[in-house]
Amino acid sequence: MRYTLHVNGGEHTVDVDGDTPLLWVLRDAIDLKGTKYGCGIGRCGACTVHVDGAAVRSCRMPVADVGKSAVTTIEGVGNTPAGAWLQAAWLEVDVVQCGYCQAGQIMSAAALIARNAAPSDGDIAAAMDGNICRCGTYLRIQEAIKRAAKNHSATPAERKGA
Numbered sequence: 001m002r003y004t005l006h007v008n009g010g011e012h013t014v015d016v017d018g019d020t021p022l023l024w025v026l027r028d029a030i031d032l033k034g035t036k037y038g039c040g041i042g043r044c045g046a047c048t049v050h051v052d053g054a055a056v057r058s059c060r061m062p063v064a065d066v067g068k069s070a071v072t073t074i075e076g077v078g079n080t081p082a083g084a085w086l087q088a089a090w091l092e093v094d095v096v097q098c099g100y101c102q103a104g105q106i107m108s109a110a111a112l113i114a115r116n117a118a119p120s121d122g123d124i125a126a127a128m129d130g131n132i133c134r135c136g137t138y139l140r141i142q143e144a145i146k147r148a149a150k151n152h153s154a155t156p157a158e159r160k161g162a
Helices: 022-029 081-093 102-115 121-128 138-153
Strands: 002-007 010-015 048-051 054-057 070-072
Touching (some): 022 048, 054 102, 081 102, 081 138, 102 138
Parallel strands (some): 002 070
Antiparallel strands (some): 002 010, 048 054, 048 070
């Protein structure tokens, strides 16, 4: 069946079965490889994307359920304010080790900051629950999220240190 998906601000028409997970449509039909396959059961978070701004596990979402929703992947999240601040903070804090989980980590964090510009440690822990990092960079991930949230909610003058 043919589906027209709205991904990262563009339109993509794909011909796939309706029960095909969004993850495989993004990777194989649209050729966006940033979203990773991890566990296949929605527990590790490597496949996290945004559907209408909400963080979802794309390995568990059938493409037929996407409908006319806007999908944002790691390739497009830098075009959002929260995503841009997170990507910068990720580099400042030097979060990445192996990097495999990082797309999913950033996508979950961007959804958090977009809805909560000043998340507490508890808010961060709840939003990131289920995003597994085998390298154990959780403290650096939390620090990057705090930095990004601070910059995201700051005025331009505050960001420049004025």
